[in-house]
Amino acid sequence: MKKSLAPAILAALLATIAPGLSQQRATINDTQTVAQLPYQAVPGFFKLPRDEFLGEVQGMASNSKGQLFLFVRAPQTRLLQFDANGNFVKEIGKGFYGFLYAHSVRVDRHDNIWTVDEGTNIVAKFDPTGSKVLMVIGVRPPVSDGIVAGGPSTGPDENYILCRPSDVAFDMQDNVFISDGYCNNRVVKYDRNGRFVAKNGQRAVGTGVNQYNLPHGIQVDKAGNVYVADRGNGRHVVLDNNLVWKTAYTQYGSAWSNCISTAPGKQYLFMTNSNPNGNPPGSWAITGQIYKAELDGTVIGKFGQAGKLAPNFQVVHMFDCRNPDVIFTGEIESWRAQKFTLRTTAAPAGAR
C-alpha cells in the first residue's frame, strides 16, 4: 500500500527528481482524497501475428464499430487496425508519405481516421476503411531542403505549417483542432476543409494564460469546448470553441494526454498522469495513474499505477475512452497496448 505523503514532502520530492517534473504544480494529493476506481485488465487483448512486434504504441483510438487503431513506431511507423476482439485486421497506409514518426491517431464522429505524425508534420484524414486519403493538413518538409542541422525550423509559426504536431480533435461542426506541438506551443483551429480559422498560444514556451509548454493532447466536448493537455506545465487548459482561454486544471499531474468519452449521455474527461520516460527515482510515487473527472474538472476517481509488467502502465502516451467504462491504452516504454474495464461505482478512498 502506498505511503501517503504530505504535500510539502511531495513538493520537495518533485523538485529533486527532474527539471521536467519539478515544473508541475505540487498539488498532487490524490493518495489522500481521490477515489480509486475499481478496474480490471483484459490480459493479452491485442493479438498480433506471430513474429511481429508492436513498437512504441503512440496512438490509440476506436471507431463506432469497436474497431481499434494503433499508431505505432514499429520501427517503420505503422497504422494497424484490430477488431473488437483484439484480432489484427490490417495495416493502413503502408508507404504513405504522411507517415514517419507516429504520434497520435483519432477517429471523428463519421469514423474517419486521423493520424498525427511528428516526423512528417502531417495530420492526415483517411476514410473509415483506411483506403482513401481525404485530406491532409500541414506541409511535409521538402526533400530539397536537405538535412536541416539542429532539427526543425525555428522560423515564426505559420497558419498552414505544423511543426511536430501532437494530437487532433473535432467539434460537432467537423472543425479540426490540432495541438501544435513540440516546436510551436500552440493550438490551431481549421474548418472542415482545412482552412485556417484561429490559433492560441505563442511560439515561445510560457506558463501563463494563452501560453503553453508542449501542448501534447487535445480533445473537444460536445459543446465545442477545447481541452489541451499542456504537458510541460502539468496542467489541462480549457478553451472555448473560438480558442479563447477559459481555465486550467492543475491538479492532475503530468498532463501527458487526455480523452473525452463520446458515448451517448454524459461526457467524462480522462487525463493521464503518465509516469515519465526514463522513470526517474521517485516518479512512480506521484505518477502512473489515469484520472476520471467531470468536464468542469471535478475529480471522480483514478485507476492504475506505473509498472513494467502488465497490467501496469509504462508511459501511457495516448488512450481511448469512447465508452467511459472501457479504456484502451497505448504505452511507449512497454511496447504494448492494453484494454481495461472500469466499474462505474468507485471504491472508498484509500482502498486498493
Add this chain to the structure above:
Amino acid sequence: MKCFTICLLAATTFAGTAAMAQGELNYTVADVIKYPRTIYAGEVAGVATNAQGHIFVYQRAGTPWVALAAARIFSRGNDQLLEFDQNGTFVREIGKGNYANTMATSVRVDRQNNVWAVDRTAGMVIKYAPNGTLAMLLGRKPEAINVTIPGGGRGAAPPADSEGGGGRGAAPGLGVTPAGAAAAGRGAAAAPLAAGRGGRGGPPGTGNQADNFTGPSDVAFDAQGNIFVADGWGANNRVAKFTPDGVFIKSFGRTGSDNESLNSPRSLAVDAVGNVYVADYGNNRVQVLDNNLTYLRSVSGVGAPSAICVSPGATQYLYVSNSNPMDNLDTAGEIYKLQLNGSVVGRFGRAGKAPREFASVNQIDCRQANTVYTAEAGAWRVQKVTLK
C-alpha cells in the same frame, strides 16, 4: 423603365450563381484517380495525359532516405510515377526503384506516348518508352550530398565525384543548411549545392550553356521532337533546348527581370508552331520565345505562374495557374485561360482544399478539350476540371 423587373430578375439570378464575377469561367470537377489498395495519395507534383486519355500521376511518397555508415552521405527518395486509365483505374507504376528518384517534380507525355519524368533535386529528366523501359536521360544525379557546418559557412570541400568533372556546372541536389537558413529557404528556390567544379558549366546565374541542370522544373516538346527543359529551381534560371537525341543546342535566360532574363521558371509549354511559353514565376509573367529561343513578348496579369499548359487543336489556348504557395491557402489559386496572344478569355477557381478549389497546383495538363487536370501538391490530389 420597362426592363426594370426583367433586368432586376436577371441581375439577381446572375448574382445567385456561385461567385460569378466578370471573366469567371463555369466549371465542374471530378475526383477521378482511384488508388489501388496498396498505394496511397502522396504529395502530387505532376499530372499528364496520353493520347488514349490515360492519366499519369507523379507523387512524392514513402520516405526519402539518407544512408549512415557510409563514406559520404548518399540519399534517395521513394516517389511514385503511376499510370491510371481514362476511368481512373490503376494500370501500373513506371520507373519503380529508378536511380534518379529524389523529388518528383513534373511529368509530361510526348507525341509518341513516351513518358517524361522531371526530378529537380536529382537534376534529371528521364524519358520512358510507352512500355515503361528507359529510353534516355538528361542530367546526372549528384553522387552524394554535402554537409555544411551548423551555424553557417561551408565545411571542407567534399570529395570529388567518382566519375570526375567535365561539364558540371553548379550542381543541383540536396543542401545541408543550418536550421535558420532552411526556414528562410522554404517556399523559395532551393539553394544549389556544391560550387561549380569548372568544366563546361559556367558560374551560377549566367544561364549555363551546357547539359547540366541546377533544378529542372518541366519539359516540353515541339513538333520535330526537340526537347525544351525549364531549369528553374536553382541558379541557372534558363530554358535549355536539346535535339530529339538529347544533344544540347542552346539556352535562353539568366537570373534577372529584363526581357532576356528569367527568375524561377517553373513550367513551360510549346504551341503548334514551336513557340515556347515559360512560366516565369519570380517575375510574375509568362515569357514567350520563338522556336530558336529568341524573345518575342511577355504576358502579365496572370499572377505568379507556377504551372502552364498549351492545349492542342485548331484553336490553342494557354492555361496559367497562379498557384498559392504551400504555406498559405488564403491567397491566389486561380487558373487563367488565355489566347496565345495573351488576351485573357477567363479565369476559374481559388486556393483551397475543398472540391473545386485548388491547393498549390504544381502542374496542369490540358490535352483534352475544355479539360484541365491539376496536380495539387497542397492537397495531395489530382482534380479533373471540366470547363463549361
